[in-house]
Amino acid sequence: MLNKDEAILADPFLDECDGDTGLPGDAVFGCAYGLNIGVDILPEAVFFRRTETTDELWILEDSDLELTKEIVRKTGPEREHLVRTRQLDAGCAFAVLRKGEQSAACEGLLGRLFFSRAGHYWPEDFQLGGIIDEATYYRVKREVKREIEENMRRDMGRKTEIIALAEELGLSPRPAVTNPGYWDARCPGKGHPLLIKADVNEFFCGYCGRKGGMEELRALVRQEEAALRRRRYPGTACEGDPARRADRSV
Numbered sequence: 001m002l003n004k005d006e007a008i009l010a011d012p013f014l015d016e017c018d019g020d021t022g023l024p025g026d027a028v029f030g031c032a033y034g035l036n037i038g039v040d041i042l043p044e045a046v047f048f049r050r051t052e053t054t055d056e057l058w059i060l061e062d063s064d065l066e067l068t069k070e071i072v073r074k075t076g077p078e079r080e081h082l083v084r085t086r087q088l089d090a091g092c093a094f095a096v097l098r099k100g101e102q103s104a105a106c107e108g109l110l111g112r113l114f115f116s117r118a119g120h121y122w123p124e125d126f127q128l129g130g131i132i133d134e135a136t137y138y139r140v141k142r143e144v145k146r147e148i149e150e151n152m153r154r155d156m157g158r159k160t161e162i163i164a165l166a167e168e169l170g171l172s173p174r175p176a177v178t179n180p181g182y183w184d185a186r187c188p189g190k191g192h193p194l195l196i197k198a199d200v201n202e203f204f205c206g207y208c209g210r211k212g213g214m215e216e217l218r219a220l221v222r223q224e225e226a227a228l229r230r231r232r233y234p235g236t237a238c239e240g241d242p243a244r245r246a247d248r249s250v
């Protein structure tokens with residue numbers, strides 16, 4: 001089951017802590033598996049930690065199976081020391097309010113982790129079980145995949161005007177994998193994605209700092225096309241500009 005409770009902390013890529021937090025000695029081993037990061041498959045292990053008020057999911061990155069086993073066998077300061085001396089990246093990916101039975105809580109957070117990184121990272125083969133056994137691991141993966149497919153199907157059925165416009169402008173909009181109601185499209189003339197919120201017909205590009213409605217999207221495309229022409233035909237922005245020549249011939 002995917003945990004959808006409000007998160008106290010959400011850092012699924014360990015961006016905020018930079019993987020530098022270490023691994024608490026009292027965290028319980030969840031499971032280990034291969035993580036597909038697109039260019040490679042890297043080992044990853046998850047640990048579950050329950051405090052008086054919170055449930056936390058911790059990630060141990062890039063630790064091979066033998067080393068993971070050694071880390072799992074150790075607890076307390078010995079484990080923390082081992083993780084640090086081997087210079088492994090570890091950190092807390094999620095913290096939510098403490099709820100229910102431990103293994104079910106861990107399962108929910110694992111689903112949340114897989115879901116939030118889909119489209120970038122995807123878990124592959126199961127390697128080692130703790131409170132998450134092999135059958136549970138694959139069930140979590142299936143449930144996350146089903147949820148993503150349902151979201152995408154639902155969004156595909158809700159194409160709004162701005163989505164149709166983005167298609168017409170050749171920006172290849174697709175429902176955003178982990179963000180229902182949002183679509184990813186190609187930012188014109190750039191290699192990065194642009195985000196569209198379909199129901200309000202608005203787009204947003206965090207890289208360019210541009211946002212707006214359909215008119216602004218059209219303007220952005222026109223502006224990028226003009227910039228592309230200037231790059232292709234440098235120094236010919238006036239007389240030699242093919243766009244101007246084309247305009248004049250009409």
Ligand SMILES: [Zn+2]
Nearest residue numbers: 187205207208
């Ligand atoms: Zn952009």
